[in-house]
Amino acid sequence: MKRLTSILMTLTIVGTVAIAGDKCCNSGSKTDQKQTGVDQQIQTTQIQLPSIQCGMCQSTIEKGLSRTDGVTAVSVDLKQKIANVTYDPKQVEMPAIEKSISLLGYWANDLPADDLAYQKLHGCCQMPKDEYRQLRAKSVPEGAIEKTENKSANSL
Numbered sequence: 434m435k436r437l438t439s440i441l442m443t444l445t446i447v448g449t450v451a452i453a454g455d456k457c458c459n460s461g462s463k464t465d466q467k468q469t470g471v472d473q474q475i476q477t478t479q480i481q482l483p484s485i486q487c488g489m490c491q492s493t494i495e496k497g498l499s500r501t502d503g504v505t506a507v508s509v510d511l512k513q514k515i516a517n518v519t520y521d522p523k524q525v526e527m528p529a530i531e532k533s534i535s536l537l538g539y540w541a542n543d544l545p546a547d548d549l550a551y552q553k554l555h556g557c558c559q560m561p562k563d564e565y566r567q568l569r570a571k572s573v574p575e576g577a578i579e580k581t582e583n584k585s586a587n588s589l
């Protein structure tokens with residue numbers, strides 16, 4: 434019996450210390466959460482632009498996308514066919530950014546160009562017809578066949 438009492442006593446003491454410790458940690462983590470909230474305000478992302486052809490495409494996307502609410506900066510790398518987009522995730526999300534690019538007439542990652550917008554593009558901004566067909570075909574079944582597509586693109 435004596436032993437049991439001492440075990441209970443020990444447990445009570447350990448318990449009290451643990452609760453006091455918890456309180457301390459909780460007040461600390463609240464301030465941490467506020468700090469990470471600030472960091473998440475602005476994000477930069479890369480978007481693949483497989484269909485762009487020339488400098489005109491570059492400026493169409495840079496100008497058009499910078500008009501989208503929440504997008505603070507756009508720079509298109511013509512050689513790598515990539516857009517670096519800086520945006521506020523509270524105002525705009527990735528699917529909306531991709532949609533904006535599509536409505537300008539261009540592919541954005543796996544999202545195909547809006548067909549009407551694409552047909553209105555200047556001739557030099559449209560892809561060679563077989564390239565266009567390939568990209569269309571690729572957009573239908575998602576992923577998986579990337580390697581085969583790359584091979585056939587190189588052989589052209």
Ligand SMILES: [Cu+2]
Nearest residue numbers: 487489490558
């Ligand atoms: Cu162009």
